Amino acid sequence: FLAGSILCRSHLCQTEDAAGITECLVSFNSYILENLICRIRQTKGSMGTVNDRNLTVMWCPLHLIWGFVTMQVVFRRLVLKSIGYKSVPVDGLPFDPHKGIVPNIRGRVLQSMSDDHFVPEEGLYVCGWLKRGPTGIIATNLYCAEETVASIIEDLAQEPLTPTSSHAKQGREGLLQLLDSRNVRVLPFSAWEKIDSEEKRRGSMKQKPREKLSCWDELLKVGSE
Secondary structure: OOHHHHHHHHOOOOEEEOOOOHHHHHHOOOHHHHHHHHHOEEEEOOOOOEEOOOOOOOOOOOOOOOOOOOOOOOOOOOOOOOOOOOOOOOOOOOOEOOOOEOOEEOOEEEEEEOOOOEEEEEEEEOOOHHHHOOOOOHHHHHHHHHHHHHHHHHHHHHOOOOOOOOOOOOHHHHHHHHHHHOOOOOOOHHHHHHHHHHHHHHHHOOOOOOOOOOOHHHHHHHHHO
């Protein structure tokens, strides 16, 4: 199966964790492989039977097939690069420069990590590329977020998180003040609605759902009008 196929299968209803999966995680060096193994499930069929899915990891190929490779030249006006990205460290967080991630288990940030011992950072979680590296598609972010949120809910059910400071959180206003102090321009939701309306208007003139505004300056201008 492809990675996306395994992710989809692991989220089918009426699924159970395959026995013994978690015990073998530390023996693998690949973070992506670890995630895939975590998501393999024994899926119950419509008749109540269990369909086993086995993943065999080959460090070298059993057989190489030659003579069937063909080259095709496809002319396109647009090429989007989807490889070569790498997360950068965040101040105050542990970071694995080789994998380009914050070390974590199911979204829980780890203080330290060894072959048989994991120490999570209390109340600290990670999601997205900083959690798993620049992999997957849009739907992968959904599964990634669900996993991290599930970890947060589990931790809250066991013990309420203790505040790291006695000072009250300033919430949205505090965030806006921080962004303003760093000269970060912020557009409110009402500005996004203006951009959305303008894109749809331009699209209707070309018999399409919308015409995307691709220039940053133009986006700011439309949102500020």
